Amino acid sequence: MKILVPVKRVASLDDEFELRDDGRDVDPDFCEFDLNEFDEYALETAVLIKESAPEGAVEVVVLTIGPDDADDTLRKALAKGADRAIRVDDADLGDADRVAIARAIAKVAEREEPGLVLCGAQSSDFGHAQTGMSVAALLGWPRVAVVSRLDYAPGTATATVERELEGGLVERLEVETPAVLTIQLGINTPRYASLRAIKQANAKAIESLAPADLGLSAGETGGAGALSRVRRVYVPERGKSEMIEGTPAQQAARLLEIIEEVQG
Amino acid sequence: MSGILVLAEHRRGELRAATLEAIGAAGQLKAAVGGEVSVAVIAADPSAFVPAVSVGAVDEVVTITAPEAATFEPHLYEQALNGLIAARKPALVLLPHSVDSWALAPAVAIANGLGFATDVFGLQVEDGAIVATRAGYQEKVFVEIDFPGREGVLVTLRGGAFEPASGPAQPRVTPFEAGDAQRRSRHLEWRDPPATGGIDIPGSPFILSIGRGVGDEANVSQFLELAEGLGATLGCSRPIADNGWLPKARQVGQSGQLAAKCNLYVAMGISGSVQHQWGMKHVENIIAVNKDPEASIFSIARYGIVGDMLEIAEEVRKQKGL
Ligand SMILES: Cc1cc2nc3c(=O)[nH]c(=O)nc-3n(C[C@H](O)[C@H](O)[C@H](O)COP(=O)(O)OP(=O)(O)OC[C@H]3O[C@@H](n4cnc5c(N)ncnc54)[C@H](O)[C@@H]3O)c2cc1C
Numbered sequence: 263m264k265i266l267v268p269v270k271r272v273a274s275l276d277d278e279f280e281l282r283d284d285g286r287d288v289d290p291d292f293c294e295f296d297l298n299e300f301d302e303y304a305l306e307t308a309v310l311i312k313e314s315a316p317e318g319a320v321e322v323v324v325l326t327i328g329p330d331d332a333d334d335t336l337r338k339a340l341a342k343g344a345d346r347a348i349r350v351d352d353a354d355l356g357d358a359d360r361v362a363i364a365r366a367i368a369k370v371a372e373r374e375e376p377g378l379v380l381c382g383a384q385s386s387d388f389g390h391a392q393t394g395m396s397v398a399a400l401l402g403w404p405r406v407a408v409v410s411r412l413d414y415a416p417g418t419a420t421a422t423v424e425r426e427l428e429g430g431l432v433e434r435l436e437v438e439t440p441a442v443l444t445i446q447l448g449i450n451t452p453r454y455a456s457l458r459a460i461k462q463a464n465a466k467a468i469e470s471l472a473p474a475d476l477g478l479s480a481g482e483t484g485g486a487g488a489l490s491r492v493r494r495v496y497v498p499e500r501g502k503s504e505m506i507e508g509t510p511a512q513q514a515a516r517l518l519e520i521i522e523e524v525q526g
Numbered sequence: 527m528s529g530i531l532v533l534a535e536h537r538r539g540e541l542r543a544a545t546l547e548a549i550g551a552a553g554q555l556k557a558a559v560g561g562e563v564s565v566a567v568i569a570a571d572p573s574a575f576v577p578a579v580s581v582g583a584v585d586e587v588v589t590i591t592a593p594e595a596a597t598f599e600p601h602l603y604e605q606a607l608n609g610l611i612a613a614r615k616p617a618l619v620l621l622p623h624s625v626d627s628w629a630l631a632p633a634v635a636i637a638n639g640l641g642f643a644t645d646v647f648g649l650q651v652e653d654g655a656i657v658a659t660r661a662g663y664q665e666k667v668f669v670e671i672d673f674p675g676r677e678g679v680l681v682t683l684r685g686g687a688f689e690p691a692s693g694p695a696q697p698r699v700t701p702f703e704a705g706d707a708q709r710r711s712r713h714l715e716w717r718d719p720p721a722t723g724g725i726d727i728p729g730s731p732f733i734l735s736i737g738r739g740v741g742d743e744a745n746v747s748q749f750l751e752l753a754e755g756l757g758a759t760l761g762c763s764r765p766i767a768d769n770g771w772l773p774k775a776r777q778v779g780q781s782g783q784l785a786a787k788c789n790l791y792v793a794m795g796i797s798g799s800v801q802h803q804w805g806m807k808h809v810e811n812i813i814a815v816n817k818d819p820e821a822s823i824f825s826i827a828r829y830g831i832v833g834d835m836l837e838i839a840e841e842v843r844k845q846k847g848l
C-alpha cells in the first residue's frame with residue numbers, strides 16, 4: 263500500500279521585500295523557502311505507519327507541485343523517511359490557485375492509488391486550508407480535516423481518527439478508507455534527518471512530470487482550473503506599535519514602567 | 527442568482543458564535559449584493575436553532591432535516607448544501623473559517639463552480655462583483671482576490687473580523703428537502719480538553735505569554751518564575767504546548783484559550799499567527815517582544831520591543847530583583 267504525502271514549499275519574506283512588477287505577488291528574490299511545517303507532521307505520520315507495518319508493505323510517496331528549486335523540499339522529505347518523490351512542474355500552471363493545484367495532486371493520486379493521502383492542515387505562509395480537502399472532493403474520497411491522531415492498519419477499510427476543534431475539543435471518529443486527511447501540528451514529533459539519510463536523499467532520483475503528462479486538460483490547468491484570482495497584493499497601512507528603543511536595559515525598564523502604569 | 531446564503535454552524539446542541547459574525551457580514555453586504563439573506567440550518571432537528579439565527583438582516587431560515595447529522599459530517603452537509611445552492615443560486619455563500627468549514631467548503635465550491643476564498647476578513651462589491659481580502663506571507667501582506675467568470679462566490683470568514691449580528695428578526699422559515707446522502711465517517715465520541723489544573727487564562731487580567739522564540743525547553747522554567755514575580759499568568763503559543771513544554775491549559779488561541787478578561791498581554795517570541803491572535807488581539811494593552819521587526823504581532827500590539835526575549839527577560843528580572 264502507498265501513502266501519498268503532498269508537500270508544499272512555503273515562503274518567508276526577507277526583512278525588506280519588493281512586489282513583483284505586476285503587483286500580484288512578492289518578488290521571489292525576497293523569499294526564503296522551506297518545507298511547510300504542517301507537512302513535516304503529515305510526513306512523520308506516514309513514516310510511522312510504514313515503520314509499524316511489515317518491511318516493504320507500505321511505500322511513502324511525496325509529491326510537490328512547484329519549480330525545479332522545489333526539489334530541495336522533496337529531498338528534505340526523502341531524508342526524513344519518504345521512499346519516493348514526484349515533482350509536477352508548475353511552469354504551465356500560471357494563475358493556479360489552491361483548487362487548481364489540487365487538480366494536479368488528485369491526478370497523481372489517481373495514478374498512484376494510495377490508501378491514504380496525508381496533507382498538511384494548512385500552509386504556514388498563506389493558511390488557505392483548501393488544498394487537501396479539495397483533493398478529497400475531486401477524488402470523491404472520504405475526508406477529515408485537522409487530524410490530531412490517526413490509528414490505521416494498512417489494508418483495513420476504516421481508520422480511527424481524532425480531529426481537533428476550536429477550544430481544543432476533540433472528536434473521535436471512524437472514517438472509510440481510502441481517505442484524504444489533513445494533519446494538525448503536534449500529532450507527533452517529526453524526526454531530524456541523519457547526515458547519512460541526507461546523503462542518500464541527495465542521490466535519489468526525483469520523478470519529474472508536466473501537467474500534460476497527468477492528463478489534465480487545458481480547462482483544468484492554471485487559471486482555467488482555478489476558482490479565484492489574485493488581483494493585487496499590498497502592504498497594508500495599519501496600526502504599528504509604539505516602538506520602545508534603546509539598550510535591552512532601557513527597554514526592560516520601560517516595559518516595567520508600562521506594566522505598572524496599566525496595573526495602576 | 528441573487529441573495530446571500532449563510533450556513534449556520536452548531537456543535538453539541540449550540541449555535542456557534544461565528545455564525546452570528548457571518549450573519550453580520552451578510553447584513554453589511556445585503557444592499558450591495560441584492561436579494562435576501564437566508565440562513566441554512568442542517569441538523570437532526572433544525573427547528574431548535576431557528577430562534578438563535580433569527581437576528582440582524584435575516585429574511586429567511588431554511589431548515590434541512592438530516593436525521594444522521596446529529597454531529598457535523600462533511601459528506602452529509604456537502605450533499606445538503608449542494609442541493610440548496612443548486613436550487614437557489616445565491617450570489618454569495620458565507621461560512622465561518624472553522625475546522626468544520628475546512629472539510630466542507632472546498633467540496634461545495636468545486637461542485638458548484640463557485641468562486642472560492644478562505645480566511646477572508648474584508649468583502650466588497652465592485653461593479654456587482656465580489657472582491658475578497660485576506661492575508662499572506664504570515665500576515666505580512668494583504669491579498670485582494672476576485673472571481674472572474676464566477677456566478678456565485680463562497681467565502682469562509684476569519685473569526686472576529688465582522689461584527690456579530692444583533693437585534694431580533696422575524697424571518698420566514700422554509701423547510702428544504704435535501705435528499706438522501708451517504709455518510710463516509712461516523713462520530714464515536716467527544717473528548718473535552720484536559721482539565722486546566724487551576725490555570726486560568728480566561729479569567730486572568732495580566733498574561734505573559736511565550737512562543738517558539740523561547741528556543742529550548744530549558745528556558746521555559748525561568749519564564750514561569752518571571753510571570754509569577756510580575757503577578758502574571760504564564761501563557762503560551764501552540765508549539766510550546768504541542769512540545770509538552772507547558773500544559774495545554776496555558777495555550778492561548780483558537781484551539782486553546784481565549785484571554786477573555788485580559789487587560790495586559792506581554793507576547794514574547796510569538797509571531798502573531800491568526801490562530802494565536804484570535805485568543806488575544808482584543809486585549810487593550812499588548813506588549814510584543816520579538817527579534818523580527820516585521821513580525822505581524824507588532825501590527826496589533828500597542829507597544830513593541832525589537833529584541834531577544836531572553837535578554838529582555840534577564841534585564842527585567844535584574845531590575846525587579848527577581
Ligand atoms: C486549526 C489550528 C489551530 C491552531 N490553534 C492555535 C492556538 O490556539 N494557539 C496558537 O498559538 N497557535 C495555534 N495554531 C498554530 C499557529 O498557526 C502557529 O503555528 C503558531 O501560533 C506559531 O507559534 P509561535 O508564534 O510561537 O511560533 P512562530 O510562528 O515560529 O514564531 C516564533 C517567533 O519568535 C521570534 N523569535 C525567535 N527567537 C526569538 C528570540 N530569541 N527573542 C524574541 N523573539 C524571537 C521569531 O521572530 C518569530 O516571530 C493553530 C493552527 C491551526 C491549523
Ligand SMILES: Nc1ncnc2c1ncn2[C@@H]1O[C@H](COP(=O)(O)O)[C@@H](O)[C@H]1O
Pocket residue numbers: 267268269270271298300301325326327328360363367380381382383384385388389390391392393394
Ligand atoms: N504546491 C503544492 N504541492 C503539493 N502539495 C501542496 C501544494 N500546495 C499545498 N499543498 C498541500 O496542501 C497543504 C496546505 O494547504 P493550503 O493551506 O490549502 O495551501 C500542504 O500542507 C500540502 O499538503
